Amino acid sequence: MLYQQLEKLRIQLRRREIKVSDALLLLLRFLRQKLPGERLTWLNRELLGYSRDDLDAFYEKPKTPSFSILFSPPRRDRVVMEVPDYRFLIGTWGRLDNRGKFVTVTDAHLVEKSIFCNIGIQQIETQLEDMDEPLTSLFSMSFDEGTGAEFYCWSKELLRVYEAVRFKLVDFIDVVVEELKLAPNER
Numbered sequence: 480m481l482y483q484q485l486e487k488l489r490i491q492l493r494r495r496e497i498k499v500s501d502a503l504l505l506l507l508r509f510l511r512q513k514l515p516g517e518r519l520t521w522l523n524r525e526l527l528g529y530s531r532d533d534l535d536a537f538y539e540k541p542k543t544p545s546f547s548i549l550f551s552p553p554r555r556d557r558v559v560m561e562v563p564d565y566r567f568l569i570g571t572w573g574r575l576d577n578r579g580k581f582v583t584v585t586d587a588h589l590v591e592k593s594i595f596c597n598i599g600i601q602q603i604e605t606q607l608e609d610m611d612e613p614l615t616s617l618f619s620m621s622f623d624e625g626t627g628a629e630f631y632c633w634s635k636e637l638l639r640v641y642e643a644v645r646f647k648l649v650d651f652i653d654v655v656v657e658e659l660k661l662a663p664n665e666r
Contacts, residue, residue: 481509481513481659481661482656482661482662482663483663484505484509485506485509485652485655485656485661486652486656486663488502488505488506488509488652489649489652489653492645492648492649492652493649495645498604499600499604499641499644499645499648500526500599500600500601500604502645502648503522503525503526503600503648504526506522506648506651506652507519507522507523507526510522510655513655513659514655514659521651522651524599525599525600525644526599526600526601527599527601528597528598528599528602529566529595529597530597533597534595534597565639565640565643565644565647566595566596566597566640566643567593567594567595567596568593568594568595568596568620568630568632568636568637568640569592569593569632569636570592570593570594570620570630570631570632570633570636571583571592571630571631571632572584572586572589572591572623572626572628572629572630572631573628573629573631574627574628574629581617581631584623584626584628586623586625586626586628588625589623589626589628594620594621594630596620596636596637596640600641600644603637603640603641604641606618606634606637607634607637607638607641610634612634613634613635613637613638614633614634614635614638615633615634615635616633616634617631617632617633617634618631618632618633618634618636618637619631620632
């Protein structure tokens with residue numbers, strides 16, 4: 480039965496017949512009893528978004544272990560995840576002037592031309608649905624209080640993230656089917 484559920488979901492994702500957020504919810508429900516929680520963390524983060532702790536863990540610099548750490552048990556409270564590079568949005572820092580024209584901000588600390596998109600797929604879907612022109616709209620992803628600048632990117636960047644998650648879900652389903660040794664004839 481699980482094989483058929485996963486196969487149907489995989490086909491729906493490939494054909495774009497299901498929202499990615501719905502697919503994430505279904506996968507979490509289908510696999511909750513079959514895989515350890517840490518394997519499902521990625522699905523949850525993609526659905527609801529990445530927390531500050533997740534972002535800090537992505538950018539933690541390895542420290543030289545101290546003598547006491549060598550004998551300490553490993554920390555199991557933090558799930559180690561790879562940095563999802565597909566979630567970096569390309570854009571620029573700026574603000575809209577009184578006439579609605581975009582003006583780039585050249586502040587020294589705002590030189591980054593990409594930022595991590597930490598919002599979940601549910602919010603990305605809502606943002607894309609609310610846009611009149613989802614392929615050609617500007618989207619503000621972050622705000623810098625010191626300068627009043629915002630990080631703007633084209634909404635197609637959100638669509639790119641959305642599509643990347645969709646493709647990764649298809650791959651994830653393939654891996655799970657193989658890992659759990661599910662067969663088309665299983666009941």
